[in-house]
Amino acid sequence: MRASDADRDQVADRLREALAEGRITPEEHAERIDAVYRAKTYADLDPLLADLPSEQAPRPKVRLQKDEAALPPPVRQSAGLVAVFSGATRKGRWLVEPTTNVSCVFGGVDLDFRQAVLSQGEVTVNVSCLFGGIDITVPPGVRVTNSAAMVFGGADLPDDVIDPDAPLIRLTGMVIFGGINVRRREIGEKRSRHDRQLERHRRHMERIEEHHERMLERHTDMHRRRDERRERLRELRAERRRHR
Known part of the structure; x- marks a missing residue:
């Protein structure tokens, strides 16, 4: 039988769990993920999970038949925000x-990876941030490393006590007068008091940025009207000289 996108995504999720548990290596994970998204039938998917354990049976399989409760396929979106x-x-x-x-320039970006599907064992988030901030939420079992350059900014990452072979999100790029905040939480887990304080601070900064934008627009409009008045005065003077 032909496999659907939901079937392939279900197998990809199980392979990600196996990588996080140390049952397969990153190289094996990358090879199997490539095979998953090339698979056309259930027979192509079965061998990719044949040597992995499961809670259902000693020699388990991910259910590959249609199921109303099955997770929807991940949404492919633009690679840029x-x-x-x-x-x-x-x-x-x-x-x-x-x-x-x-x-982000005088703005904020919120990335939530808790239900996301990684296309490979290691992915990169390349950041270009000026007077802004990025909030990142990851689930347990995913590593985050930061090699982004910070100029009058900073990065707040959780303690990295996870298996070095776990899926990895690597942060690169540059942050100037801004920050990166990474939190590790379960799906549905409520934000901590510290996170709520950060959220209030971010909303406050957004209001300041909105006020700054309005003032900039007023300043630009004032200069435009001043230039229009000056141009009109020059035209009037030129007209008077012609009539003399």
């Missing part, structure tokens, strides 16, 4: 490309 004097959010069940580019 931009927030300029605004905010951008990506959450839910989305497919994480090998590289996701995030750009």
